[in-house]
Amino acid sequence: MRLYLDEDIASRELTSRLTVAGHDVLSPLRGEPNSRCWHYAQEHGATVVTMNVVDFVRLAEAAEDHAGLLLVYRENDPTRDMNAALVVAAVARVAATYRDGPHGAIAVLNQFRG
Numbered sequence: 001m002r003l004y005l006d007e008d009i010a011s012r013e014l015t016s017r018l019t020v021a022g023h024d025v026l027s028p029l030r031g032e033p034n035s036r037c038w039h040y041a042q043e044h045g046a047t048v049v050t051m052n053v054v055d056f057v058r059l060a061e062a063a064e065d066h067a068g069l070l071l072v073y074r075e076n077d078p079t080r081d082m083n084a085a086l087v088v089a090a091v092a093r094v095a096a097t098y099r100d101g102p103h104g105a106i107a108v109l110n111q112f113r114g
Contacts, residue, residue, distance in 0.1 A: 001095050001102075002026070002067070004041035006034075006050035009072060014084040021088050035059060042066055047102055049091070049109075060106050068102030070094060072109045082110060089114060 003018060007028040018025045026046050029037050034055040041048045047068035050056050060069040070091065075081050082090070090112035094102060097112070 001091065002044065002046040003070075003091070004028070004037070004044070004046035004048050006037060006048060006052055006056070007031075008051045009049055009087075011084065014087060017084050017088045018091065021092065023091065049087070057106060065104055068098070068104070069106045070102070070109050071106065075110075082113070086113060 002024040004026045005015065005028055007030050010028045015025050015027070024046075026041065026044055029040055032040075034052060038048065038056065038059040042063070045067050047070055048056055048060075049070045049072070051072045051074060053071050053073065056069055056071070060066055072082055072087060087109060090109040093112040093114060094107055094109070098105060
């Protein structure tokens with residue numbers, strides 16, 4: 001799956017783990033408005049992965065079609081918050097669920113924990 005990691009979730013560890021798992025990961029556009037990041041991801045056919053729920057849900061809902069949006073909610077509990085390994089496992093479950101990619105879907109990765 002081609003993924004765009006928003007700067008709020010992007011880390012070397014997550015990028016590395018997703019790449020090793022076979023995903024094509026686009027680096028975030030740091031310091032750019034969310035609308036620019038969204039359009040960049042769509043131009044490249046990338047599903048957006050973010051913790052910025054409000055802004056990106058608004059952008060996805062306004063789009064006629066999009067490459068997908070994967071949300072990560074912080075639970076403000078270090079024992080429950082998703083780390084890089086859990087995000088990668090959840091992305092794998094999303095890929096198995098949406099065989100042709102999550103086009104047009106808005107999915108919460110926390111629900112794909114396993």
